[in-house]
Amino acid sequence: MPQFAANLSLMYTELPFLDRFAAAARDRFTAVEFLFPYAFEPAEVAARLTDNGLQLVLFNAPPGGTDRSRMAAAWDQNARGTAALPGHEAEFRAGVQEALRYAEVLGCPRIHVLSGIVPPGVERESLKDLCVGNLRWAAAEAARAGCDILIEPVNLRDMPRYFLNRQDHAHELLDAAQAPNLKVLMDLYHCQIVEGDVATKLHQYLPTGRVAHVQIAGVPGRHEPDRGELNYPFLFDTIDALGYGGWVGCEYRPAAGTSQGLGWMTGKIR
Template identity: 55%
Template sequence: MLRFAANLSMLFTERDFLARFAAAAESGFRGVEYLFPYAFEPRELRRALDDHGLTQVLFNLPPGDWAAGERGLASLPGREAEFRDSIDEALRYAEALDCPRLHAMAGVVPAEADAATREAHRATYIANLRHAAAELAKAGRTLLIEPINEHDMPGYFLNRQAQAREVLEQVGAANLRVQFDLYHCQMSEGNLTAALEAQFPRIGHVQIAGVPGRHEPDVGEIHYPALFDRLEALGYDGWIGCEYRPAGETRAGLGWGAAYGLTTGAPNVD
């Protein structure tokens, strides 16, 4: 059976962050992911996982100055030292949380960038990913890259599946894989079943959301039951991250997941 992880940056936001672990467990999730853990001490997060029998599935490397609009460091020329420091910080958390996958966000290319600037971003990205993959390999962990659509994140360096395949080939690291977000793929290029099949040997993680609106996966133009069936037929044994914004209260919208052990209704209140 497919395994679903609650993205705690988007789900259960009716509660404070540390209380979302309980809400996820009460709703039938056995894994969690989120954007960043760095606002909390590793021991706090470890305790939340242990208290509720949850597995930490994924989180991102530090992204730079998020509030200022930065969306990752991996492709940014001149920020290599900061990127390397971010790997060390992420691995410290990954060790404490026993998290097997880390996502390195690529960063944004300036809208006015010329061909030379874009080439500098590409070369920096490849070099940084080679270094990061080597460091994660020492710790037995997988490095992920994710094509993100330019409607949601204008200027993001990596936005198409074919581009991700080229990057993997250029880096040449066995532990570098693709974080395949079906929402972003639909927004960027569509033809999801063919894209999923073409990318499948390189996939290290899957994420879902409805299109349009990035709400529950049973709302909108994507027919997720067919894609879930295809993932099972392909032999996918990883996690599927539920990285969507609920249209209302989180648990009320979990009816789509009943076949996978998720439950609706009002959660218990601590």
């Protein structure tokens, strides 16, 4: 059975963020992920990880902003990344450097960078070279810190005009960047909405070694993975059969309380 990490930005939201670490540990999680830590000092977050015996396996670089206060507010102000946005190169670099500073303190080996929303009147393909250059730079910076940089295809229903939507497009960016620590975050929720045929995609991409993290949620509601159209027991067996040894992030919104909805995972946490 895969290794599951609780996503503390979507789960345990009945609690303040810093209290969610203890709640995840009580539910027998040993690893967590979250979206953004920039509203908190790195030492505050590190203490919650240490106190609860948790490892942090993934978080996002800032979606925008050039200083920490703006980075912390950027998502709520509808920023969705800068890797593919012309004129935002300095903002992108500042965000990656801040994320690497946090990663060092938090002992996190993976940082997801957001691509951004394609501006009106701009063709997606015209932004590819800019994105590749930014990703190549970020990967080089992260390599010096012993980290991987991840990119994630996101569905256009949840994030209209987002630059990166498909698994094959993500792997094309990896081909172009040629950076060994640039990898893919494969979210099966987004993959199902955009492409479907999820099991075949797992067979196609997991054996490449380029998928460094997997995330799950039920489709279409983004609730627990025992709800909706995806057969997750089958997909978990597929992931195991393919020899994937990474983490599977539970990036879903619980339909009710988080702990009450963990029945799907009984006996599966390791």
